[in-house]
Each structure stands twice: as structure tokens, then as C-alpha cells.
Amino acid sequence: ETLDIYAPIANRLGIDWMKKELEDLAFYYLDPFAYQEIINAIAKKSEEQEEYISKVKQIISEKLAERGLSARVLGRVKHVYSIYRKMLAQNIDIDHIYDIIAFRVILKDVANCYEALSIIHSMWEPIPGRYKDYIGKPKPNMYQSLHTSVIGPFGERMEIQIRTEKMDRIANEGIAAHWAYKEGRKVDEGETERFSWIRQLLEVHQEIKNPKDFIRSVKFKLFPDEVYVFTPDGEVKAFPKGSTPIDFAYSIHSEVGHHCVGARINGKMVPLKYKLQTGDVVEIITSSKQRPSSDWLNIARTSKAKSRIRHWFKAQETERSISLGREILEKEFRKRSLNFSHFINSDILHEVAVGFSLKSVKDLLANVGYGKISPGQVVGKLCHLTAPEEKVEKPEEVEPEPDVRKKLPGGxxxxxxxxxxxxxxxxxxxxxxxxxxxxxxxxxxxxxxxxxxxxxxxxxxxxxxxxxxDETGDGVYPVGVDLICSNSKGMLATISAALSNLDINIHEARINARPDEKSLCRFVLEVRNYGQLQKALSVLRNTAGIFQVWRRGFSAGSA
Structure with a gap:
């Protein structure tokens, strides 16, 4: 409970000392033998470690002073649980952990931090891929620091953190220190959003009284599994577990996402549906000819990527409708012996658009293309607004003819x-x-x-x-399916799994419990064709616990 909930909460609050203390205390009770083994190993080398820390501190301080930088240099042995995690991650014992000491360099301002980093890298060889700039890109808990690992003065690996006094205070005291800086000043919207998870935590606590359910809910809502990947430049990016190169591409820029054709992960080409893994180095491959596909909405995991994809499709649909509306109006104008080119470039058509409560001529053309406004209605309004010398013959009130034009693929x-x-x-x-x-x-x-x-x-x-x-189509279509099943635990999961095995997505679900210990389930499924629907109905009818299944609008047992 402490390792899964309270220590992560302290970390999210940015209270570093509390996080470390909670982790070490929990570790002591969970695995006292391993805890004591690490403590003993550290104690054996305590004098050697103190001497090492003293020497390195002196070297760093003197070198920085030579360049006119006043710094406070600290050295410490990493806390017990972090050493234990490193042993597990690298599958080695305590005797083979060589970088259990970390140094911290604290300076006056940000410019000094970057200058100190440059000096340290000129003294000792930096280890590739180990530099992280959390000053330029702070962590969500507001932590800021420069991290680097170097080959130290005695040929050993050494971790160094470089930060300002203010950053050090926030790193140790977390949000409390940050609000102390903000006291008396307005908090910006970005910060309110950054700490919205605290409000979520309180809401969960108020809603759920059972302690076990509370812990389970907090773990699910506040600490979902994430993967951490790298750009080719070494920048770290965090994504929800299950994210793909498409999510990565849209995190860089919308245009990179729109033109993404593939990715190179750790130097190897992978398809767009590849699931990102922690530690992957991701390079996006683009092509000016590439355009988003509707399948991407099923592949993308992040809301940002899905939002950008949907926005692109909406923009494309609008452009097609404008083009179609222009063709339809031009045809109608020719039929009425009117000069379309003259009106399209005049203010009069803008007045027509305003008459339909629209903002522009483009909006008018789009609405004609969508079929919301008929070309006859446009000409009708035009005749009321045109000056006598431009008088337009009002057309007879006729029902608009359906204009046949190209639609989306698979229509x-x-x-x-x-x-x-x-x-x-x-x-x-x-x-x-x-x-x-x-x-x-x-x-x-x-x-x-x-x-x-x-x-x-x-x-x-x-x-x-x-x-x-259109037989060339490969889209999905919504269809209502209703069923009556037993009101038992896991029934919905069984239905969901059965449909998932058929590659059918549940777009909408409504469950109504009945007095007879049965439930009426009303679904909207996304299927490719009639054959896939028939297969789904057959599978559901043969699933234990389901009594009746029917397509909405049809009697039970038919479709």
C-alpha cells in the first residue's frame, strides 16, 4: 500500500525526502533480509565512500570557483530502495552496483547551471544517453534539474544533478515550496491543470468508503501504467501504455503526425501499430504524400493524437463540401443564365450567406455541398438582394434535384x-x-x-x-443490437471479449437491470458488413448466460 499509493503520491507532490523515507520504511517491512543486506554493504564501505565524496566535492568546487561560479556541492549515498530497484532492473547484486553515490551542485541561477554542466563535461567524459534537461522541460510535479552521468576522476560512473537554490527547495519540499513562492500571486491555468489530480484524489476518497476499493481506484485513476521513450536527441517522452508511433508523431507536431508513414525504433523499421516500450529510441519517418487513415483512430492511444486525426478528417470533409457546393451553385447559375464568376467575387453573395445566418461565402458553399441549403434557396435570396440592373429572375419553387458527387471511400x-x-x-x-x-x-x-x-x-x-x-469500401457501420442476459458478475466482460475476438468495437452500451435477475443490454456495434453482424449474433446466441439476441428494429431470433 505504501509503495503503490503513498510513496507515489509524495513523488507526484514533489516531496522527495518523504518519498524516499516511505519507500525505505516499506521496503524494511516487506523484505527485511534484502534491506539489511544493502545496509550492511553500504556500512562496510562507509569510510571509503565518505573519503570519495569529500574528494569529488573538492574537485568540483575548485573547478567551478576557477571559472567564477559560487556553488554548494553535496554528495550522498542513494537511498536503500532505489539501490534495490537498480539491482532488480539490472539483475545484479550489491557488489556490482558502482554508482550508488550521487552529487548535487547548487548554484545561483539557471545560466550558472548550464555553465556548470559545460565545465563538468569538459572535466569528465559524459556517458551517452544519460543527460536529461528537466530545467527546460520540468516534470509534472514541477521538479527541475539538469541530470548527467560521467566517468569520474577514478574511472567510475558518477551521477550529478545541477540546479538552483529555488529548484532544490521545490525538489525537496514539493508543492508546498512552490505555493510559498506563489503566495499573494494569481495561479495560472496551467498550474491548476497540472495539480488537478489532487482534486481527483479527494473526489475518489469521498466517493469510495471501502479501503480496498479506494486503493484499487487510486492506482487505476492516478497512476496508470506509462512508457518512457526517447527522441533521437535524447529527450524523454512519456505515453500511456499501449501507445504507438502515431501518438509519438502527433506529440511532436500535427503535421508530423499527418504525414507519418512509419517509425524506426532502436534503428529498426516498425509498423505504425507497434506498441512503444520503455527505453525505445523513436524516429518518425514522414512522407509529403501520406495522409491520415480512419484506421489510425483505432491505433492511436492518446487523446491528443485522436483529436488531431478527427480534426483533419473534419477539415477535409469541409473542403470537399465547399468544392461540391461551388459546382452545384455554378450549375444552377448557368441554368438561370447568371454569371457565377461575377457573383462569387462580389459582396452580394456574402449578404446571401448572412441571410442564412452564416459568416462567410465559404460557409454558404459548404452548406450547399452538405445538402443543408438548396441552390434554389440561394438564387431565391439573391433575387431579393440584387439591384434593379442586376435583377435576377426568381426561379419557380421546385424541389431541389439530388446532386450526385463523390463521397468518402466505402460509401x-x-x-x-x-x-x-x-x-x-x-x-x-x-x-x-x-x-x-x-x-x-x-x-x-x-x-x-x-x-x-x-x-x-x-x-x-x-x-x-x-x-x-461501393464494394471498394473498408469502413465500419453502426448497428443496434439488443440482448437479454443473466445479471451476473463478469457477464459484460464475457460479451465484450466475444465481440473483441470478432474484431468488433462496442461504440455504445446501456445496461438496465430487471427484477427477474436478468439484464437488458442495448449496444451500438461497429461492423464492416452484414456477414460480420450475422457472425456476431450467432456467437452471442451461443454464449452461456445470454438468453435472447436481436438486431434493433427486428424481432428476437431474426436480423
Missing amino acids: VKVKGVSDILVRLARCCSPLPGEPIVGYITKGHGITVHRAKCPNILKGSKDRIIDVEW
């Missing part, structure tokens, strides 16, 4: 061409592999229904058109 073909105005009906959620028809709506393009959808059978026959699935 529906209308007369052999994909259509950006096509959308799938929510009432029957048609899937590739099922017979379908199109229904022309007023100003909203074409809605695709299952051929036997009750709503399409009630509609006007004149508006029904032939459509077909």
Missing part, C-alpha cells in the same frame, strides 16, 4: 458514382451486403434505407432511386 454508389450527400438511415441502419434503396429528401440529399425498411415502403415511390454499395 454508396448512385448511378455508378459515389455521393457526398448520401447518408445512411438511422431507422434501419443498412449494412454492406444488404439490399438497399435511396430516398431523395428535401434539401438533404439521399438517405439510404434497407430495401424492406417499413419507412421506405410508406414513402413516395417517385422519390425512390436505385443505389448500390
Whole structure:
């Protein structure tokens, strides 16, 4: 409990002395034999260590003084639990741990810190990959320091931390020292966000009264597993466990993410779905021809990467709609013998856009492309705003014709061409592999229904058109599936595992317990086609604890 919860909390608060003390005390009780073995090994060399620390401190102090730098140099043996962790990580015993002493150089200001680093590196050879700049990029707990490892004066590995007095105080006292500096001043939004986890901790404590459940919840919410990887320049980046090169690419810049084609991990090429491991050195490979794929949303792990990917798709959809809207309006203007080029570059079309409560002509074109505004409506408003010498003949009120244009890959073909105005009906959620028809709506393009959808059978026959699935598509489609199952522990996990094995994602889930110790589960699944849905229904019907399964809108036992 202490090692899993309280010591990490002290670390997140930046209270270094408390973290070390908690770890050593917990270690003493958890493994007293190993604890005593390390204590004895340290005690055997105590005089030798003190002499070594004294000599190195003197060398560093004198060298810095020669360059006009006043510094406080400290040396210490690392705390017991950190030595034990190093033994486990490197699979060696205490006699083979050579860098159990660390030095700290404390100076006046940041400029002095970097100057001291340069002097130390000129004295002793730095060990590659061991330099970390936490001044330029502080840790989340506000810790700041320069870390380096060098080959010391006697050929030994030696760790050195370089920081200012203020940084040293915050490193030891944590948030308390930081707020002391901030007292009487407004705390910025970034700092409020940085310490939001404290509020989460209090909320968890108030909500959960069972101590075991509390500890389990804190470990899950506040200390999720992370991986730490390096850029080619040695910068450390932290990501949630399961992150991929796509997450890494978007952490650098959106453009790097958009054009990412692969990654070189530790010098070897890997696919984008590769799971990052702690210690990996990651180099992103880009191409100007690369564009994000919808699959990336399933591969990416971080919210930042997913947000950037979704934003890119939204921007692309808007651009396509603007282009389509322009084509539709141009065609309508030609039909009315109007000069489209004249109006598109005039203020009058902007007034038309404002008349539709839009901000710009681009917004107007996009809405025409989306099918939200018909070209006839645009011309109608134009005739009211045009000066007498530019009088436009008002068109007859006719129902807008469906304009057929290219849509996203994997959509529906209308007369052999994909259509950006096509959308799938929510009432029957048609899937590739099922017979379908199109229904022309007023100003909203074409809605695709299952051929036997009750709503399409009630509609006007004149508006029904032939459509077909684009067989080149590889997207996923939402479909409602309901089932009745036993209200037992682990049932939802069983259902989730069964669907996961079929590569089916649960987009939405609602569970309602019933008085008869059964539950009604209402899911929205993402499937590729009708065949995959049938397979899912079959698997669920043969799963123990599930009594009935049906596709929403159909009777139980049918789909």
C-alpha cells in the first residue's frame, strides 16, 4: 500500500525526502533480509565512500570557483530502495552496483547551471544517453534539474544533478515550496491543470468508503501504467501504455503526425501499430504524400493524437463540401443564365450567406455541398438582394434535384458514382451486403434505407432511386443490437471479449437491470458488413448466460 499509493503520491507532490523515507520504511517491512543486506554493504564501505565524496566535492568546487561560479556541492549515498530497484532492473547484486553515490551542485541561477554542466563535461567524459534537461522541460510535479552521468576522476560512473537554490527547495519540499513562492500571486491555468489530480484524489476518497476499493481506484485513476521513450536527441517522452508511433508523431507536431508513414525504433523499421516500450529510441519517418487513415483512430492511444486525426478528417470533409457546393451553385447559375464568376467575387453573395445566418461565402458553399441549403434557396435570396440592373429572375419553387458527387471511400454508389450527400438511415441502419434503396429528401440529399425498411415502403415511390454499395469500401457501420442476459458478475466482460475476438468495437452500451435477475443490454456495434453482424449474433446466441439476441428494429431470433 505504501509503495503503490503513498510513496507515489509524495513523488507526484514533489516531496522527495518523504518519498524516499516511505519507500525505505516499506521496503524494511516487506523484505527485511534484502534491506539489511544493502545496509550492511553500504556500512562496510562507509569510510571509503565518505573519503570519495569529500574528494569529488573538492574537485568540483575548485573547478567551478576557477571559472567564477559560487556553488554548494553535496554528495550522498542513494537511498536503500532505489539501490534495490537498480539491482532488480539490472539483475545484479550489491557488489556490482558502482554508482550508488550521487552529487548535487547548487548554484545561483539557471545560466550558472548550464555553465556548470559545460565545465563538468569538459572535466569528465559524459556517458551517452544519460543527460536529461528537466530545467527546460520540468516534470509534472514541477521538479527541475539538469541530470548527467560521467566517468569520474577514478574511472567510475558518477551521477550529478545541477540546479538552483529555488529548484532544490521545490525538489525537496514539493508543492508546498512552490505555493510559498506563489503566495499573494494569481495561479495560472496551467498550474491548476497540472495539480488537478489532487482534486481527483479527494473526489475518489469521498466517493469510495471501502479501503480496498479506494486503493484499487487510486492506482487505476492516478497512476496508470506509462512508457518512457526517447527522441533521437535524447529527450524523454512519456505515453500511456499501449501507445504507438502515431501518438509519438502527433506529440511532436500535427503535421508530423499527418504525414507519418512509419517509425524506426532502436534503428529498426516498425509498423505504425507497434506498441512503444520503455527505453525505445523513436524516429518518425514522414512522407509529403501520406495522409491520415480512419484506421489510425483505432491505433492511436492518446487523446491528443485522436483529436488531431478527427480534426483533419473534419477539415477535409469541409473542403470537399465547399468544392461540391461551388459546382452545384455554378450549375444552377448557368441554368438561370447568371454569371457565377461575377457573383462569387462580389459582396452580394456574402449578404446571401448572412441571410442564412452564416459568416462567410465559404460557409454558404459548404452548406450547399452538405445538402443543408438548396441552390434554389440561394438564387431565391439573391433575387431579393440584387439591384434593379442586376435583377435576377426568381426561379419557380421546385424541389431541389439530388446532386450526385463523390463521397468518402466505402460509401454508396448512385448511378455508378459515389455521393457526398448520401447518408445512411438511422431507422434501419443498412449494412454492406444488404439490399438497399435511396430516398431523395428535401434539401438533404439521399438517405439510404434497407430495401424492406417499413419507412421506405410508406414513402413516395417517385422519390425512390436505385443505389448500390461501393464494394471498394473498408469502413465500419453502426448497428443496434439488443440482448437479454443473466445479471451476473463478469457477464459484460464475457460479451465484450466475444465481440473483441470478432474484431468488433462496442461504440455504445446501456445496461438496465430487471427484477427477474436478468439484464437488458442495448449496444451500438461497429461492423464492416452484414456477414460480420450475422457472425456476431450467432456467437452471442451461443454464449452461456445470454438468453435472447436481436438486431434493433427486428424481432428476437431474426436480423
